[in-house]
Amino acid sequence: MKTLFFLLEKEFKQLMRNKGVIRTLFIMPAVQLILMPMAADYSVKNIHIAVVDNDHSTYSQKLINKIKSSGYFTLTGYAPSYKEALVLVEQDKADLTLHIPAGFERTLVRENTEKIYVAINAISGTKASLGGAYLTSIMQDFNNQIRLQWLHGTPDNTPQVTVAPYYWYNPFMDYHLYMVPGILVTLITALAAMQSAFNIVAEKESGTIEQINVTPIKKHIFIIGKLLPFLVLATLVFTMGLILARVIYGIVPLGSLVTLYLSLIMYLFAMLGLGLLISTYSNTQMQAMSLAFFFINIFNMLSGVFTSIDSMPLWAQYIVETFPPSHFIKIMRMVVLKGSGLGDITYHLAAMFVIGLVFNTWAVLNYSKRS
Amino acid sequence: MITLNNIKKTYNKGTVSAVQNINFSVNKGEIFGLIGPDGAGKTTLFRILTTLLLADEGTATVNGFDVVKDYGKIRDCVGYMPGKFSLYQDLTIEENLNFFATVFGTTIRENYHLIKDIYVQIEPFKNRRAGKLSGGMKQKLALCCALIHKPVVLFLDEPTTGVDVVSRKEFWEMLKRLKAQGITILVSTAYMDEAKLCDRIALIQKGKILSIETPEKIVESFPVKLFAIRGGKAYKLLEDMRAFNGTDSCFAFGDALHVTFKNDENNTVLQYLDSKGHIGVSIETITPTVEDCFIRLLKK
Numbered sequence: 001m002k003t004l005f006f007l008l009e010k011e012f013k014q015l016m017r018n019k020g021v022i023r024t025l026f027i028m029p030a031v032q033l034i035l036m037p038m039a040a041d042y043s044v045k046n047i048h049i050a051v052v053d054n055d056h057s058t059y060s061q062k063l064i065n066k067i068k069s070s071g072y073f074t075l076t077g078y079a080p081s082y083k084e085a086l087v088l089v090e091q092d093k094a095d096l097t098l099h100i101p102a103g104f105e106r107t108l109v110r111e112n113t114e115k116i117y118v119a120i121n122a123i124s125g126t127k128a129s130l131g132g133a134y135l136t137s138i139m140q141d142f143n144n145q146i147r148l149q150w151l152h153g154t155p156d157n158t159p160q161v162t163v164a165p166y167y168w169y170n171p172f173m174d175y176h177l178y179m180v181p182g183i184l185v186t187l188i189t190a191l192a193a194m195q196s197a198f199n200i201v202a203e204k205e206s207g208t209i210e211q212i213n214v215t216p217i218k219k220h221i222f223i224i225g226k227l228l229p230f231l232v233l234a235t236l237v238f239t240m241g242l243i244l245a246r247v248i249y250g251i252v253p254l255g256s257l258v259t260l261y262l263s264l265i266m267y268l269f270a271m272l273g274l275g276l277l278i279s280t281y282s283n284t285q286m287q288a289m290s291l292a293f294f295f296i297n298i299f300n301m302l303s304g305v306f307t308s309i310d311s312m313p314l315w316a317q318y319i320v321e322t323f324p325p326s327h328f329i330k331i332m333r334m335v336v337l338k339g340s341g342l343g344d345i346t347y348h349l350a351a352m353f354v355i356g357l358v359f360n361t362w363a364v365l366n367y368s369k370r371s
Numbered sequence: 372m373i374t375l376n377n378i379k380k381t382y383n384k385g386t387v388s389a390v391q392n393i394n395f396s397v398n399k400g401e402i403f404g405l406i407g408p409d410g411a412g413k414t415t416l417f418r419i420l421t422t423l424l425l426a427d428e429g430t431a432t433v434n435g436f437d438v439v440k441d442y443g444k445i446r447d448c449v450g451y452m453p454g455k456f457s458l459y460q461d462l463t464i465e466e467n468l469n470f471f472a473t474v475f476g477t478t479i480r481e482n483y484h485l486i487k488d489i490y491v492q493i494e495p496f497k498n499r500r501a502g503k504l505s506g507g508m509k510q511k512l513a514l515c516c517a518l519i520h521k522p523v524v525l526f527l528d529e530p531t532t533g534v535d536v537v538s539r540k541e542f543w544e545m546l547k548r549l550k551a552q553g554i555t556i557l558v559s560t561a562y563m564d565e566a567k568l569c570d571r572i573a574l575i576q577k578g579k580i581l582s583i584e585t586p587e588k589i590v591e592s593f594p595v596k597l598f599a600i601r602g603g604k605a606y607k608l609l610e611d612m613r614a615f616n617g618t619d620s621c622f623a624f625g626d627a628l629h630v631t632f633k634n635d636e637n638n639t640v641l642q643y644l645d646s647k648g649h650i651g652v653s654i655e656t657i658t659p660t661v662e663d664c665f666i667r668l669l670k671k
Contacts, residue, residue, distance in 0.1 A: 006473040010462065017461050207457030211516075214421050214451045215474045216443065 003217055007225030011199075015229060025195065029187040029237050033244050037179045047131040048076045050085045050094035057105035063142050067098070072134045082117070089121045096120040096131050108146070169337045176249045181332035182305035184241040185267075188234055189299055189325050192268050194292040196230045196275030201288040204279075219367065227272045234268050235261070254339030263331045263345065266352045270324035273359030280366040299325045327351050372524060372555040373397040373420060378429035380415050385427075389415040390578040393429070397557055397571075402550050404569030405559040406665065412578040413559040414454055417528045420557070421451045434523055447475075450517035454528040454559075456509050460502030464493055464512055467501055468519060475520035485552065486515045489545055507538035514545065525549065527558040531565065543568045563662035574665050581668040586661055593659040593667065595619070599627040600640075603649035611647045615640065622666060629663055 015021060049067065053060050067073050076094045079085035085097040099117035101107075108114040118135060122128040170177050203209040212222060242260075245251040253260060274295065282288035301307075302316070303325035309317060320326045327348040334340035342349075378393040390412040397403040405413045418424035420433055422442035430437065436444045458467045468490075472479050483490070489511050496504065501512060510530055517525060527546075531539040543565065546556055558569065566572045567586040574581040574589075582589060600612065605623070612621045612628055617639065619631045632640075644652050 002476075003474055006470065010459070010466075010470050013466065014459065014461050206460065207453060207455045208459055210423065210453050211451070211457045211471075212474075213423055214446055214449065215471070216446050216476075217474050 004221050004225055007217070007221065008228060011225060011229045015233070021195070025191060025233055025237060026240065029191070030240060030244060032187055033180070033183060033241055034248060036183050037176050037249065044127050044130040044134075045072060047073050047096065047127060047134070048094045049073045049131075049135075050076050050079055050088045050097045052079050052082050052085045052097060052099045054081075054102040055100050055104035059105040059108060059146070060100045063100065063139075064098075066142055067135070067138055070134065070138055072131070082119075086119065089119070092121075094121070095124075095127055096135065098135070177251060177337055178333055179305070180245045180249050180251055181336045182329050184238065184245065185303075185325055185329045185332055186300045186305055187241065188238055188264070188267070188328075189271060190296050191237055192230060192234050192271035193275045193278065193296060194289070195233075196227055196272050197278040197282065197288045197292050198285050199230070200226050200276065200279035201282050201285050204283055205285060220364070223276060223364065223367065227276065230272055230275070231265070231268050235264065238264055251336065253336040255335035255341060259340075259342050259345070260332070260335050262342070263328060263335070263349060263352075266349050266356070267324055267328040267331075270352045270356030270359060273356045273363060274324075277359050277363040277366070280363050299323050302326070304329050321351070322355060324352050324355050372399045372401070373403075373431075373433050373557060375416070375420075375431045376429050378416070378419060378426045378431055380412075380419065380424065380426050388578055393578075393580060395573055395580065395583050397555060399555055400550060400553050401570045402546060402556045402558060402568070404566055404572040405557065405575055406561075406563065406566045406572050406661070407559075407575035408561055410577075411575045413575060414528055415578075417451070417453075417526050417557075417559065421449060421526055422446060447520075448522055449524045449526060450520070450522035451526045452513045452517040452528060452530055454532065456501075456513060458501050458509075458513060458516060461500055463498050463500050464504070465497040467512060468515055471516040472519045477520050479519065482519055482521045485518050485521060485549075488548060489518075490515050507534050507541075510534055510538070510542060514542075518549070523553075523555065525554050525556045527556065529559050529561065531560060531562065539565070563660065563665060566661040572661070574668055576669055582664075589661055589664050590659055593664055595631045597657055597659045597663060598630045598632070598654055599624070599657045600630055600652060600654050601627045602652040603644070607647075608644070608649060608652070611644065611649070615643055620667065620670060624662075629657075629659075631667075 051064055053064065064075075068075055076088060079088060079097070082097070082099050085094070085099070088094040089097060097119045099119070101115070101117070104114055104116075116139065118132065120128045120132050167173050200209075203212070238261075242253070242257075275292070278288055278291045278295075282291060302312075302320050303309075303323050304320070309320050309326060312320065331340075331345045331348050334345060374396040375393050379391050380389045381387060382389055393412075393416060395403075405416065407413055415424065419426050420431060420438060422438050422445050425439065430439075432438065433445045434448050436442075436448075438445060459470070462470065468479055472482075493504075493508050493511050493515070496508065501509065504512065514527075514530065517527075531542055534542065539562075546558065546568075550556060560566070569586060571583065571585050572589065573583045582592075584592065600608065602608070605626070609621065609623055609628060612618055612630060617632050617634075619633045621628055621630045623629075640654065641652065
């Protein structure tokens with residue numbers, strides 16, 4: 001125990017002296033946490049639309065005005081024909097085109113039905129699908145208006161189903177509310193897995209591990225001495241993240257902080273284990289960097305911050321299940337947005353514990369004081 | 372104190388042989404030198420003896436403990452100074468020393484008498500970070516750290532490589548004083564002039580031991596007469612001497628050529644050199660150095 005204390009004293013001294021690392025550990029996550037949620041916005045605005053109005057009637061004018069005033073679309077221009085509108089799409093000036101056929105009003109009035117052609121540029125997937133959806137809903141609204149007009153205020157007897165959704169836990173669909181906790185997790189991920197691995201490998205590179213290995217220091221004491229400082233640092237960064245989330249985005253966790261921190265420690269147990277595992281397979285910081293980068297990239301992309309895990313193919317979902325961040329991101333969102341308690345997150349806590357146990361056991365078995 | 376029996380070690384799954392059939396033992400209170408060029412296998416032996424590396428074959432003991440079975444006990448009682456400076460560069464002299472004292476469960480004060488002579492020289496800089504020290508000071512600090520837990524055996528892997536002449540001399544004087552305190556020292560070096568400062572030396576080359584003797588005996592065992600030839604144009608002299616058909620070996624040694632002949636008769640040499648146009652050439656019999664012996668052993 002005494003040895004552990006001296007090891008920790010040494011580690012903290014070294015960390016505090018390494019100004020570069022301290023900067024990396026605190027300032028960089030802060031900057032990322034401030035910038036990324038502001039920019040990574042899921043709601044799509046400024047969809048450029050090109051209109052081909054071959055009708056030039058009151059109705060077509062009304063429809064176009066309605067689209068313009070919705071706030072989602074900006075009109076890039078009118079084109080005389082579909083072909084020319086498509087040129088605008090090709091030049092990336094328009095994201096979608098709306099083609100109102102000649103005789104739109106007349107057919108609508110006479111035959112009670114008319115078709116409108118919409119062409120969407122699918123290069124940017126989200127923009128295309130959301131833009132299409134927005135346009136459809138505007139069109140539906142327009143349709144209802146016309147019906148109301150024609151019926152001259154007489155009650156509509158045709159049965160209609162209207163959908164009035166309520167977004168539980170995030171009534172205004174404020175994307176910050178679910179992005180910020182997620183992004184905070186990705187920052188902790190990078191810190192825990194990378195920095196701990198680099199720190200151990202740095203001792204290999206400088207040869208100091210050789211000197212340590214000939215001392216009677218026990219293997220597990222040395223490892224705990226290496227990982228504990230990063231547990232403390234990661235907890236500090238996490239706390240800083242929660243404070244920033246509150247100050248900048250006004251996000252106050254609904255659940256208890258005890259639950260959050262307990263989950264954090266379980267998460268760090270798993271991720272520091274991964275860092276340790278990486279360090280046992282690397283002899284230089286370059287190797288450790290490549291390995292850590294591989295894992296962290298996959299974790300950040302697939303663990304549910306940016307894409308929904310539920311919409312992945314089943315085989316991918318099984319793989320993602322073994323990623324500690326996917327569990328911690330779920331816990332974060334559940335506790336912060338929903339106020340879930342320990343009872344609700346038991347499964348995820350247990351999963352992280354098992355993954356952590358595998359990583360750590362593997363790493364300890366692979367770490368050897370002699371070769 | 373240290374014994375090695377048929378130690379063999381290969382790297383890269385047996386394709387690169389580091390050391391083969393190494394047998395020797397070091398007595399208590401002895402300064403034993405491993406002398407050999409770079410890549411001879413000195414560091415491999417050190418790493419095996421300090422329990423950092425497992426030998427493929429053979430057994431070895433340090434202070435009576437087996438390097439495989441009792442490695443824990445060996446780590447308690449040996450001091451190791453690797454060839455590469457491997458203390459914490461971002462900790463100060465004092466912090467490094469303190470750290471290594473505490474991991475061995477002791478304090479600087481307890482064993483201060485052992486390191487006093489060395490430590491006083493670096494003490495004025497005790498708040499300087501180890502990374503900012505000069506080469507000689509680094510070596511002294513490393514020696515202090517290796518000594519702070521009062522080891523019974525000290526392993527020094529090329530402690531004087533890259534250190535200036537004065538510091539090297541000082542360093543060897545320190546080793547003498549440590550020996551007087553009863554510490555057994557195994558030291559390696561690529562400098563032949565340091566060999567004569569050891570009690571016994573093992574000449575090692577390409578993973579094999581060529582000879583183990585006291586420096587005096589090694590010199591005595593030089594089988595033929597050795598001559599030093601001086602004068603003339605050094606390079607042409609070397610070439611002409613090597614071309615001379617009575618020459619057995621000829622090497623440049625500072626300002627002289629060290630030459631052995633196929634038979635100790637060499638009356639015709641001066642005549643020969645005269646005919647080659649060398650003026651003012653002198654020849655004399657000299658006592659061989661360890662280096663002469665080493666070169667001769669290598670040739671065999």
